[in-house]
Amino acid sequence: MILKRLRDITTIGFALFAMFFGAGNLLLPPFIGLQIGNHVWITILAFGLTGILLPFLGILSVTNSGDSFDDLGHRINKNLAAILGSVIMICIGPLIALPRTAATTFEVGVLPSFPNSNPVWTSILFFSITWLFSIVPSKVVDLVGNILTPFLLFVLIILIGMGIANPIADLQLEMLSSQEAFTLGFIEGYQTLDVLASVIFAGIIISATKAKGYDSIAEKNKVVIASGALAAACLFFIYGGLIYLGATSNIENTDISRSALLIHISNSILGKYGTLAIAISIALACLTTAIALTTAVGTFFSKLTNGKLGYKLLVTASCLVSGVLSVTGVDNIIQFAYPPLAFVYPIVITLVLYIVIFGRFVKTKLPYILALIASTVIAALNVMKILGVLHADILAWFNHIPFFAYELGWVVPSFVFFVIGIIMESLSFRHSR
Structure with missing residues (x-):
């Protein structure tokens, strides 16, 4: 029984990690590290609050309320789940996360090997494949995703391990104050979109937990909490390591793009073959993420409108909007995303924290x-x-x-x-x- 529970916790924990760890998130921590000088630990802590701890609490807020985001929203107001859920799905769908997957694929997976390529054609091909697999769901996506996530993790562990053991350069002198570094890390954690995603993903994790035979509330909560802790530990290592690599990257030009910075780091530590491995795995991981997100957006809004907006129409519209936004580039998408996320995040964080802390009383x-x-x-x-x-x-x-x-x-x-x-x-x- 103990072995079964450990195995189930490991399986669900890594599944949750894969959900949170979008390949686009790889570009955020090194760029943060580039700007903070030697304030590495305080920045890792700040980024960990919004990028790791709060998503974990988001899972807890749903488990404390029921089995899905609807149960969480209904604790406050019956219309809240629909309104807030719609805003969340737009953010993690066609407005921010979906375009970022295609832009990341182009800048990290295509551009280094084909410097003269056009992002428009990459976007058309990327979202054509996304549309095809979203319209006709296939187990190929799950199969590829289950192979790619461990491979990408393996490459990243090697990259971070070698980068810590033999840094490219020493930590730079203080570029920001400790308070500025904390604020930067905290606010940049919004860009992971993981707090928003956590209240949606919670239902999937709870369903998986129940499917493995943990039906009572106590058992369900124990497995979900343990799985969340495992996912959080993995995220802390990856994000923390990437922030450190950015801080020791020996790049003085803070105007460098996020994609170029990641490529510089991987090239300096792993050489051109390591960079190629990261480029290929990120590109394919972004594709599987895009298919999953597009399917989720289509399913959510089709259900919300009781079928008045058809699933295929929603998937098509999502791909078209995302395709147009993706050609603006990763940095522009992140910059554009800042105001809407600065508005939505405090609302979702308030909901999550207050339900977790005060929900029982x-x-x-x-x-x-x-x-x-x-x-x-x-x-x-x-x-x-x-x-x-x-x-x-x-x-x-x-x-x-x-x-x-x-x-x-x-x-x-x-x-x-x-x-x-x-x-x-x-x-x-x-x-x-």
């Missing part, structure tokens, strides 16, 4: 609703700051909100409004008696 809906409203307002103000539409005097006033200058201004207001909601519910209960 606070059963009424009003405190959570008020906390989410507070986070939404502050997130909107933060986006206005990012876009530069706030007057300097107004911005100076909002900077008095605790942590607002570090884009964490939602933390204190959401908690204050949560407490106000508890007080209001308590007064209402006493009055009704």
Whole structure:
């Protein structure tokens, strides 16, 4: 029984790791490392909070609420699951994650070998294959994915191990303050999209856990938590190692593209054959990720509209929109994604944290609703700051909100409004008696 549980935890844990570890995420940590000088550990910690810990808590928030994201949303408001779920699916689908898979494939998998190639043709071919496999689901995708993920992991472990044992260069002098490095790591963790994905993926992991015979709530939670911890440990090693490789990359030009930086690091440590192995595995891993995401988007919105929008129409539209956005390039997609993610992330983080921390004790809906409203307002103000539409005097006033200058201004207001909601519910209960 113990051996079976260990085997199941390992299987589910690596499956969860594969879901979170999109090949596009490879480009984020080295670029962070390039900018932080010797503040490696504080940046790894910050990136780990939004890129690893919060996705793990996202899984927990769903397991504490039921079996799917719908159960989590319904704890707050019956319409929340539909609205927030739609926003999440658009972000991890055609707006950000899907275009990034094709752009990453071109910049890392194609461009190094074919310098004169055109991203338009790569995008057309990439999303034609994605469309074909999404319209007609095939086990080939699972088969290729199950082979590619271990292979890519194997190459990355060698890359990181050799890079730590024999760094390209020493850590550079301080380029940012420790607070700036922490903020950079924390905010860049948004770009993994893993907190958004976690509340969707949770249902898949819970279903897999039940299919292996863990039906009781206690058993289900133990297996899901252990599997999540295993996935988190793997992510910490990969992300932390890549940040360190970026910090020791010996690149002085911080305007280098994320793709070029990864290629430089792999070339310096593994040589041209190692770079080729990474390029091929990333390209194919991006393709399988794109097929999975496209299928998920089509299924979600088809179900949400009760079939009024057909699955094939949604898949086709998703591929077309993603194809157009992908030719703008990885760096432009990441830059474009910053404002929408800066708005959505605080809302989802508030939902996840408050359900995990207070879910067992606070059963009424009003405190959570008020906390989410507070986070939404502050997130909107933060986006206005990012876009530069706030007057300097107004911005100076909002900077008095605790942590607002570090884009964490939602933390204190959401908690204050949560407490106000508890007080209001308590007064209402006493009055009704």
